[in-house]
Amino acid sequence: MVTLAKVAEAAGVGESTVSRVLRNHGSFSRKTRERVMEAVERLGYVPNRIAGTLASAGSRLVALVIPSLTNIVFADVLRGASGILEENQHQAVFSVTDYDPEKEEALVAAMLAWRPTAVMLAGFEHTEGTVKILRASGCRVVELLDLDGTALDLAVGFSDRAAGAASADFLLRRGYRRIGYVGHDPERDTRAAKRFAGFRETLGAAGIPLVDRENHAGASSVENGRSGLERLLARTPDLDAVYFSNDDMALGGYFHCLAHGIPIPARLALFGHNGLDIGRVTPQPLSTIRTPRVATGQVAAELVVADAPSQVVDLGFELIEGATA
Amino acid sequence: MVTLAKVAEAAGVGESTVSRVLRNHGSFSRKTRERVMEAVERLGYVPNRIAGTLASAGSRLVALVIPSLTNIVFADVLRGASGILEENQHQAVFSVTDYDPEKEEALVAAMLAWRPTAVMLAGFEHTEGTVKILRASGCRVVELLDLDGTALDLAVGFSDRAAGAASADFLLRRGYRRIGYVGHDPERDTRAAKRFAGFRETLGAAGIPLVDRENHAGASSVENGRSGLERLLARTPDLDAVYFSNDDMALGGYFHCLAHGIPIPARLALFGHNGLDIGRVTPQPLSTIRTPRVATGQVAAELVVADAPSQVVDLGFELIEGATA
DNA sequence: ATGAAAGCGCTAACAT
DNA sequence: ATGTTAGCGCTTTCAT
Numbered sequence: 001m002v003t004l005a006k007v008a009e010a011a012g013v014g015e016s017t018v019s020r021v022l023r024n025h026g027s028f029s030r031k032t033r034e035r036v037m038e039a040v041e042r043l044g045y046v047p048n049r050i051a052g053t054l055a056s057a058g059s060r061l062v063a064l065v066i067p068s069l070t071n072i073v074f075a076d077v078l079r080g081a082s083g084i085l086e087e088n089q090h091q092a093v094f095s096v097t098d099y100d101p102e103k104e105e106a107l108v109a110a111m112l113a114w115r116p117t118a119v120m121l122a123g124f125e126h127t128e129g130t131v132k133i134l135r136a137s138g139c140r141v142v143e144l145l146d147l148d149g150t151a152l153d154l155a156v157g158f159s160d161r162a163a164g165a166a167s168a169d170f171l172l173r174r175g176y177r178r179i180g181y182v183g184h185d186p187e188r189d190t191r192a193a194k195r196f197a198g199f200r201e202t203l204g205a206a207g208i209p210l211v212d213r214e215n216h217a218g219a220s221s222v223e224n225g226r227s228g229l230e231r232l233l234a235r236t237p238d239l240d241a242v243y244f245s246n247d248d249m250a251l252g253g254y255f256h257c258l259a260h261g262i263p264i265p266a267r268l269a270l271f272g273h274n275g276l277d278i279g280r281v282t283p284q285p286l287s288t289i290r291t292p293r294v295a296t297g298q299v300a301a302e303l304v305v306a307d308a309p310s311q312v313v314d315l316g317f318e319l320i321e322g323a324t325a
Numbered sequence: 326m327v328t329l330a331k332v333a334e335a336a337g338v339g340e341s342t343v344s345r346v347l348r349n350h351g352s353f354s355r356k357t358r359e360r361v362m363e364a365v366e367r368l369g370y371v372p373n374r375i376a377g378t379l380a381s382a383g384s385r386l387v388a389l390v391i392p393s394l395t396n397i398v399f400a401d402v403l404r405g406a407s408g409i410l411e412e413n414q415h416q417a418v419f420s421v422t423d424y425d426p427e428k429e430e431a432l433v434a435a436m437l438a439w440r441p442t443a444v445m446l447a448g449f450e451h452t453e454g455t456v457k458i459l460r461a462s463g464c465r466v467v468e469l470l471d472l473d474g475t476a477l478d479l480a481v482g483f484s485d486r487a488a489g490a491a492s493a494d495f496l497l498r499r500g501y502r503r504i505g506y507v508g509h510d511p512e513r514d515t516r517a518a519k520r521f522a523g524f525r526e527t528l529g530a531a532g533i534p535l536v537d538r539e540n541h542a543g544a545s546s547v548e549n550g551r552s553g554l555e556r557l558l559a560r561t562p563d564l565d566a567v568y569f570s571n572d573d574m575a576l577g578g579y580f581h582c583l584a585h586g587i588p589i590p591a592r593l594a595l596f597g598h599n600g601l602d603i604g605r606v607t608p609q610p611l612s613t614i615r616t617p618r619v620a621t622g623q624v625a626a627e628l629v630v631a632d633a634p635s636q637v638v639d640l641g642f643e644l645i646e647g648a649t650a
Numbered sequence: 651a652t653g654a655a656a657g658c659g660c661t662a663a664c665a666t
Numbered sequence: 667a668t669g670t671t672a673g674c675g676c677t678t679t680c681a682t
Contacts, residue, residue, distance in 0.1 A: 001463070003659055014669040019661060026662095027667055044461045049438040050379050051659035054674045059375065069404045072397075079394045082421060091435070093418045096407060110416070113374040136369045138326070222603045252606055258583070259608040278547045281577055283584040328675055339653040344677060351678095352651055376675035379658045 002045045011039035022047060053115070062304060063111035063119045064094040065104055067189075071220065073246075073274060073293050074122070077144060080297025081120065088305040090117065099188035099219075105130040112137050118304040124149030125190045140307070142300045145293075147314055148194050155312040156300045160191045163289050163317050164198030167243055167271055170287075170319060172206050176241035176269055179203065181213040182228040182253060183245035184220040192220070192245040195273060199243055212236040220245055225252025233268075241269035241325060247276040247288055254282060254324065269325035279322070287322030327370045336364035347372060378440070387629060388436035388444045389419040390429055392514075396545065398571075398599060398618050399447065402469060405622025406445065413630040415442065424513035424544075430455040437462050443629040449474030450515045465632070467625045470618075472639055473519050480637045481625045485516045488614050488642050489523030492568055492596055495612075495644060497531050501566035501594055504528065506538040507553040507578060508570035509545040517545070517570045520598060524568055537561040545570055550577025558593075566594035566650060572601040572613055579607060579649065594650035604647070612647035 004022075008015045013032060020026040021036040028036075039045070053059045062085055066074040082092040093111065097104040105127045111119060112133060118140035126134075134141050134152060145157040171179060186193040203210055214232040216224040225244055229252065232242065244250035250272030257264050264270060264284060272279065275290025292315040299313055329347075333340045338357060345351040346361040353361075364370075378384045387410055391399040407417040418436065422429040430452045436444060437458060443465035451459075459466050459477060470482040496504060511518040528535055539557040541549040550569055554577065557567065569575035575597030582589050589595060589609060597604060600615025617640040624638055 017668055029667065044458065046434060046437045046458065046462065048440060048659055050375055050384065050440055054375050054379050055661040069400045075394045075400050079421065086420060091418060092420065093416060095411060095417070096404065109371060112371050115373060115375055133369065133371065137371070223606045226606050251603070255606050255608055281548045281551050281580050283580055342652055354651060373675055380677040
């Protein structure tokens with residue numbers, strides 16, 4: 001294995017000189033620089049960041065602990081964050097919790113062992129243990145995609161509760177009165193639960209009850225959305241609108257309606273959440289709320305890279321009228 | 326910051342003893358073990374893996390350098406791999422190349438600086454530089470999702486060329502003769518290009534020409550599939566079947582047909598690639614090929630963890646008849 | 651069963 | 667401008 005010492009020897013200079021040249025920090029002559037670079041090339045030297053980090057602190061590693069990779073939402077956040085991190089010579093390290101707070105704690109502990117610059121997590125719901133080790137670690141913490149709660153340090157995203165409320169408000173303004181809900185596992189996906197809470201609250205304030213709901217125990221998916229709507233309609237056929245826990249679910253509902261010739265939105269209105277691209281190209285564009293997923297990752301990464309002071313950044317969301325509600 | 330030395334002092338034992346207890350390696354008394362664990366708890370000690378790795382070699386880090394996160398294919402591979410890696414106390418570190426070989430080289434170099442156990446890459450197409458540093462690094466290399474080429478070390482996936490051929494074969498057996506193609510950027514997505522090559526080859530062998538094709542310069546997406554099919558049909562209306570570069574594109578084509586009342590498959594047959602879940606729940610299930618994405622990640626991770634000898638693992642694929650062709 | 655000490659490959663003073 | 671040296675926080679002989 002080629003080490004810095006070998007490069008120094010090959011170039012006929014001291015180790016610290018090689019280090020200075022490689023990091024382009026401190027002073028050295030043009031000639032020295034060339035000699036060093038030549039040796040680096042010739043030997044195929046790749047600096048050992050493990051050693052570098054140990055010697056200097058600052059690992060330039062950012063840990064992302066996310067609930068799921070299947071859910072495009074987190075893939076988008078990851079993409080936004082890793083883009084900015086790369087541009088700033090940081091590395092993204094990630095792991096997946098499957099929406100399990102205990103697993104999250106274990107993973108956070110494992111990540112902390114790499115002494116990351118920051119840890120990014122989804123939402124505000126963490127175990128006491130997670131909060132404790134995070135606090136003790138002294139590293140930056142970013143909580144993503146939730147603003148309805150108290151931030152540990154940095155928080156970036158939008159309010160799910162407000163998004164749910166806006167969705168309800170939209171359906172009410174459109175004149176829908178017999179409204180149902182099709183959702184997925186609310187225990188695990190607490191952000192979807194918050195949307196639903198905001199949704200119900202707004203309906204309630206308008207004196208309109210939620211007529212019926214269907215909750216699938218598993219993860220959100222197009223399939224579960226389709227079967228969920230089917231069950232809901234079997235039980236309560238006379239709904240005029242359905243709110244889905246997200247676009248995947250809503251898309252499933254849409255497919256159910258297409259397959260069974262249910263006119264949309266005349267006979268039944270559908271409303272989703274997330275504003276996925278696919279919802280823009282269905283025969284009828286999906287009525288939904290576009291969430292700032294990539295931007296959330298980007299802003300989170302920017303704050304970390306800049307070592308910004310603790311703060312909460314609300315990126316908001318945008319209602320897309322679409323043609324299904 | 327709590328270090329092993331502080332734990333040792335607090336527990337009244339030597340550093341090496343703490344190390345042994347923590348790694349459960351070597352011998353120590355029951356009493357000592359308890360004293361150490363008590364101190365660890367009390368101080369909230371989290372071992373520093375940076376230091377541990379430097380002292381012992383073996384970083385237990387596995388680098389995944391993938392073309393895209395938007396493409397669910399790679400998210401699936403990532404998920405498969407990270408699951409197995411976690412179970413075996415390894416960490417996944419990843420970065421995204423945007424299908425750019427030069428960027429891949431830079432990223433591989435950056436990852437190598439962390440002295441990973443293995444580097445996983447998509448496909449066989451790499452720059453000379455990438456191959457060189459990979460070889461020099463001495464770490465394991467896994468090339469994913471491609472078998473049509475020469476492996477550097479380990480390779481796991483299926484043959485895109487064979488998948489394309491199987492798709493053509495299926496359409497021919499169904500009796501389609503005026504066949505078109507809608508694809509995305511073939512320069513970047515070389516695996517899609519290989520599928521297309523296999524597809525054409527099989528058509529050619531049967532004496533059936535490819536009537537027309539439409540290639541979008543950008544990435545694959547539902548939107549580009551929809552607009553691509555629209556352009557293709559505007560130019561060549563009398564096609565009886567269309568092969569798409571993947572399911573996202575095919576889904577877009579499907580939506581175009583739904584929106585324009587084109588009967589499927591009577592008037593036009595559609596065939597995709599990947600076997601995404603969403604294609605199972607559309608009003609008509611999509612005819613496509615299911616690829617072993619999660620399994621690819623899993624098997625790759627298993628081989629790395631087991632430090633298996635160099636080999637090529639063909640996970641095959643499965644044709645799904647569906648109802649669109 | 652346990653401790654002392656020598657590194658692992660770098661960086662960061664501190665000299666010169 | 668450049669070299670010397672003392673760590674960074676562990677793991678790993680090697681003694682005891």
